[in-house]
Amino acid sequence: SLAILRNKTAMDATYKPDLSKEFDKALATLQKDPFARLPQKQAEALIAVLSQNTQERAGEVHTSRFGWTFSSELDAFTRMLPFIISAFNAIDRDCDEVVSNEEFDGWLRNPKIEHHDQDTSWSLTDLSSVDASLPALCTGGLSGPRGLVLIMQHVQQIHFQAGRTTMSLHDCVHTCMKVFAGHQPSS
Secondary structure (H helix, E strand, C coil), X not given: CHHHHHHHHHHHCCCXXXXXXXXXXXXXXXXXXXXXXXXXXXXXXXXXXXXXXXXXXXXXXXXXXXXHHHHHHHHHHHHHHHHHHHHHHHHCCCCCCEEEHHHHHHHHHCCEEEEECCCCCEEEEXXXXXXXXXXXXXXXXXXXXXXXXXXXXXXXXXXXXXCCCEXXXXXXXXXXXXXXXXXXXXX
């Protein structure tokens, strides 16, 4: 019984990475290249943070509606995540890592995302051209009626109607997950 107690104590001391730190690293990697392959620890942190039942932001604990019951929404979200980050990068043309409601409005009037136009260069590309360039098995419908613009409109409404004046990439990703989990902006 003493051996079992020692094993239990050793198991309790298992290293657990700081998920929010790895989540932030994952977002930084994806901001540089939205289609980058994340290290295992960062990929796990991205999914784990978004599927937690509670999340702490700015010292406040918030109950999350995501949780593991939203697995199909989480799958849809992860398929769209590179395009969401590309849209955020396109909105954040001054590269200060925050966007205003006005910058968001400008993007919604002329939605384009950062996209490879050749093997080595990125450019702002309209959504229908991006759709046309995607492989057959890749997420399509970016320019459709339930596409990226609708998602980003919901993100803008949810985030800025709460009285905020700016949005970071971190805020954008969390608000997008709310959209995929079925949270609708109030009118």
